[in-house]
Structure formats: C-alpha cells, structure tokens
Amino acid sequence: MTASALRRLNAEHAVISAMMTALEAETVALEREGSFDLDLARLILRYMAEYPDRFHHPKEEMLFDAAAAKNGDFAARIGGVRQQHDALPGLTARVKETLDAIEMGESLPRPQVLQTLKAYVAQQRAHIVVEENEVFPALVGLLDEDEWAVAENRAAAMEDPLAGGTDPGPYKRLQGLILP
Numbered sequence: 520m521t522a523s524a525l526r527r528l529n530a531e532h533a534v535i536s537a538m539m540t541a542l543e544a545e546t547v548a549l550e551r552e553g554s555f556d557l558d559l560a561r562l563i564l565r566y567m568a569e570y571p572d573r574f575h576h577p578k579e580e581m582l583f584d585a586a587a588a589k590n591g592d593f594a595a596r597i598g599g600v601r602q603q604h605d606a607l608p609g610l611t612a613r614v615k616e617t618l619d620a621i622e623m624g625e626s627l628p629r630p631q632v633l634q635t636l637k638a639y640v641a642q643q644r645a646h647i648v649v650e651e652n653e654v655f656p657a658l659v660g661l662l663d664e665d666e667w668a669v670a671e672n673r674a675a676a677m678e679d680p681l682a683g684g685t686d687p688g689p690y691k692r693l694q695g696l697i698l699p
C-alpha cells in the first residue's frame with residue numbers, strides 16, 4: 520500500500536514535469552522566434568490549476584498531516600514545502616492571467632512574459648525535487664501501513680486524468696507530451 524500511494528504521487532510528478540518541459544520548450548520558442556504556442560501553454564496552465572494545484576498537493580498534505588502528528592522534527596522540516604503548497608495556486612493563477620492577457624490581444628513585453636514562464640517552471644521543478652529527495656523518503660520512514668492505506672483510499676477518489684485516469688477530457692492534447 521505504501522508503494523501504491525507513493526507510485527500515484529510519483530506518477531503525478533512525472534506528468535507535472537512533462538508539462539514543465541513542454542512549457543520550457545515554449546519559452547525557448549518565444550525567446551528564439553518571438554512567438555509560441557499560446558493555446559498549448561494556456562491548456563497546460565488550466566490543467567495545473569485544475570489538477571495538481573487542486574488535488575495533488577492536498578493528497579500530499581494528508582500524508583504530511585499524518586507524519587507531522589507523529590514527529591515534531593518532520594513537522595518543523597516540512598514548513599517550507601507547506602508554504603509552497605499555499606503559494607503555488609497563486610503562481611499558477613498569475614501565469615494564467617498573463618497568458619489570458621496575451622490571448623485578449625494585450626501586447627506584453629517579451630522579457631516580462633519570458634520571466635513569468637521561466638520562474639513558474641523553476642518553482643514547480645524545485646518543489647518536486649524537495650519532495651522527492653527529502654519529504655517522500657521521510658514519509659516512508661514515518662508512516663505505517665494503515666496510514667498509507669487511508670491516504671491511498673482518499674487519494675484514489677481524486678484521480679488525475681493524465682496520471683492514471685481513463686478519460687483525459689479536455690486535456691487529450693497534453694497526453695502526447697507525457698513519455699510512457
């Protein structure tokens with residue numbers, strides 16, 4: 520059961536990473552050619568708001584709560600990651616607003632758009648690195664089988680359409696970005 524819950528979170532990280540790779544490719548296109556695939560970037564941001572921000576981090580928070588209740592050191596160490604969970608949806612919203620403004624015909628300075636996109640990719644990646652290198656191994660050491668099972672049962676009700684879900688819905692185009 521431990522493996523099942525962790526596998527789910529790692530699969531979701533792989534999808535987020537694939538989205539960031541695609542978004543980074545669009546920043547390169549914008550930098551080199553002066554244009555990028557705005558529809559793709561907007562779809563990625565919509566997905567980030569609708570799934571990782573809304574479900575992925577809350578799934579992790581359930582595990583953090585269980586581990587923090589057992590271990591004060593873990594609770595103290597996890598503060599920064601929890602702050603990132605609070606901040607990430609706002610970052611997603613700001614990038615979405617930037618892309619929506621471009622869609623509406625606003626002409627924003629290219630360096631500003633590049634900076635916004637690059638900072639977002641960097642923050643998402645840094646968050647995943649800390650979780651996978653520091654937080655997840657600590658969870659494995661702290662939680663017992665029953666706690667993993669509870670988390671997995673609750674997480675299974677919040678399925679991601681690109682990470683284990685059967686119907687990609689409006690995100691079909693994003694499926695092609697994820698390596699098998």
Ligand SMILES: [Fe+2]
Pocket residue numbers: 575576579604646650
């Ligand atoms: Fe997270």
Ligand SMILES: [Fe+2]
Pocket residue numbers: 528532575576579647650
């Ligand atoms: Fe995560």
